[in-house]
Amino acid sequence: MTAASPAERTVPAPAGGPGTPSRALTPGLRALVRRRRTWIVFAVVLVLGALVLAFIQGLARPSGPPLGSDNAAPAGARALVQVLEAQGVDVLQAGTLDEAEHAARGGATVFLHDGLGLLDREGLARLARASDRLVVAAPDFAALEVLAPGVRLAGSADGVLGEVTCELRAAVRAGELSDGQGLLTVDADAAASGVAGCFADGEAFAVVTGTAPDGAEVALVGSTAPFANDTVDESGNAALAIGLLGAVDEVAWYLPGPADADAAAAPTMQELMPGWVSPVLVLALVVVIAAGIQRGRRFGPLVVEDLPVHVPAGETGEGRARLYARSSARARALDQLRIGTIRRLQDLLRLPRSAHVDLxxxxxxxxxxxxxASVRRLLVDDLPHGDRDLVALARDLADLERRVRSALRPGPTDAPAPTGRRP
Known part of the structure; x- marks a missing residue:
C-alpha cells in the first residue's frame, strides 16, 4: 500500500463553510490513474505503435509467394505466365509433389522454385524420375546434389552477362542477361558428363544445363531474375525464360509448400530454440506466479457488512489493525487514528460533529x-513513510489529545461550562 499524496488525503474545505462534516480521504481509482499517468501514456503509445506497424506490414506484404504464377507483385511471375499463355502454352498450377509428378508424366515441362527448401532429396529424386524436362530457378544445395552432381553455388554476378558460351537455343536467343544473376560452377567430372554452362562470369555461369542422373533434361538458373515481374523485361531475361519454358505446350508450375515438407525430418521446437530460452521461460513463470501470489493478497478496500454475531469493538479494531499492518496500509491506519482523535477533540472542545476540521x-x-500550522500538519497533512513515522504520528496524536484534555479539565473551584458552548 503506497502512501497517499497530501492532495489526496487533505481534508477538503467545504463550499458551504464550517457546517460541512469533515472526512479523511484515501487514494481511489482516479488518484491511482493520475499518479501512474506517465506509464499509462507510455503503454498506450506502445500499443498504438504496434498496431500501426502491423497495419503497415500488412500493406507491404506481397500478394503471393515469390515467383507465384498468379502473383502480380515485383517478386511474382504473373507477367511471364501471361506471355506463355498468350503463346499457347498451358500453365498448370501444381500445388503438391503428386500433382507435379502427374503433370510431368503427361509430358509437361516442370518449373521448380523451392525458395524455402521444403522439398527433400527424396522428393527431388521423385520429380526428376517423373520429368522429361525440368527447369529449376535458384536451386539450393539439395537440388544441386540430386539433379546435377558436381555443380556448386558461386555467389552472384556483377553487371550484365553477355558471353553466352553454350549452344542452348534459349540462351543464344537471349544474348545477354541482366545484372544480379546467381552463379554456378561446374567441376571437371560434371563437365565430362555433358553438363554445360551458359553466360560465363569468369569460371562460373548463370545457367547450367545437363542431364540428371535419372535421365531428365535439367536447366539450372542461378537466380529468379529471368522469371520475376520486376526484372523479366531486362536485357534478354524474357527470351531465356520463354525459351526454357515454352519448348512444349504444357508447363507445370510447382512451388513446394508446407504439405511437401517431411514432418518426420523437421526439427522440433526444442531443437530450434537456443539453449537459454528454456531457463528464461522457467524463471519468467516463477516470477509470474510469485507476483500473482503477492498481488493476489490485495483484495481491495474493506467492505462494511452486517455480522451474524456480536463482535466486541476491541476485537474488531485489532483485526482491522492487523489487516492494515499486513498490507502496509499506513495511510489508511493513520486516517482511522486521526478520525478518532478529531471526534474526541470535537467533544472536548464542545464542537458539533459537523464542525469543519479547521475549527x-x-x-x-x-x-x-x-x-x-503544526497541529494541522499532525491532524491532516503529514504522511507516514514507514512504520516508525506511523508510530511517531500516533504518539503525537495521543499527546495532543492528552494536552487538550488536561487544559480543558475543570479544576476543583471551576464551575462547569455551559453545555454546547466553548469554554
Whole structure:
C-alpha cells in the first residue's frame, strides 16, 4: 500500500463553510490513474505503435509467394505466365509433389522454385524420375546434389552477362542477361558428363544445363531474375525464360509448400530454440506466479457488512489493525487514528460533529498552546513513510489529545461550562 499524496488525503474545505462534516480521504481509482499517468501514456503509445506497424506490414506484404504464377507483385511471375499463355502454352498450377509428378508424366515441362527448401532429396529424386524436362530457378544445395552432381553455388554476378558460351537455343536467343544473376560452377567430372554452362562470369555461369542422373533434361538458373515481374523485361531475361519454358505446350508450375515438407525430418521446437530460452521461460513463470501470489493478497478496500454475531469493538479494531499492518496500509491506519482523535477533540472542545476540521485545529492549538500550522500538519497533512513515522504520528496524536484534555479539565473551584458552548 503506497502512501497517499497530501492532495489526496487533505481534508477538503467545504463550499458551504464550517457546517460541512469533515472526512479523511484515501487514494481511489482516479488518484491511482493520475499518479501512474506517465506509464499509462507510455503503454498506450506502445500499443498504438504496434498496431500501426502491423497495419503497415500488412500493406507491404506481397500478394503471393515469390515467383507465384498468379502473383502480380515485383517478386511474382504473373507477367511471364501471361506471355506463355498468350503463346499457347498451358500453365498448370501444381500445388503438391503428386500433382507435379502427374503433370510431368503427361509430358509437361516442370518449373521448380523451392525458395524455402521444403522439398527433400527424396522428393527431388521423385520429380526428376517423373520429368522429361525440368527447369529449376535458384536451386539450393539439395537440388544441386540430386539433379546435377558436381555443380556448386558461386555467389552472384556483377553487371550484365553477355558471353553466352553454350549452344542452348534459349540462351543464344537471349544474348545477354541482366545484372544480379546467381552463379554456378561446374567441376571437371560434371563437365565430362555433358553438363554445360551458359553466360560465363569468369569460371562460373548463370545457367547450367545437363542431364540428371535419372535421365531428365535439367536447366539450372542461378537466380529468379529471368522469371520475376520486376526484372523479366531486362536485357534478354524474357527470351531465356520463354525459351526454357515454352519448348512444349504444357508447363507445370510447382512451388513446394508446407504439405511437401517431411514432418518426420523437421526439427522440433526444442531443437530450434537456443539453449537459454528454456531457463528464461522457467524463471519468467516463477516470477509470474510469485507476483500473482503477492498481488493476489490485495483484495481491495474493506467492505462494511452486517455480522451474524456480536463482535466486541476491541476485537474488531485489532483485526482491522492487523489487516492494515499486513498490507502496509499506513495511510489508511493513520486516517482511522486521526478520525478518532478529531471526534474526541470535537467533544472536548464542545464542537458539533459537523464542525469543519479547521475549527478543530484552531481550538486544539489554542487549548494546547501550540502553533496552529503544526497541529494541522499532525491532524491532516503529514504522511507516514514507514512504520516508525506511523508510530511517531500516533504518539503525537495521543499527546495532543492528552494536552487538550488536561487544559480543558475543570479544576476543583471551576464551575462547569455551559453545555454546547466553548469554554
Amino acid at each position: 478543530v485545529v484552531a481550538g486544539a492549538a489554542g487549548a494546547s498552546v501550540r502553533d496552529a
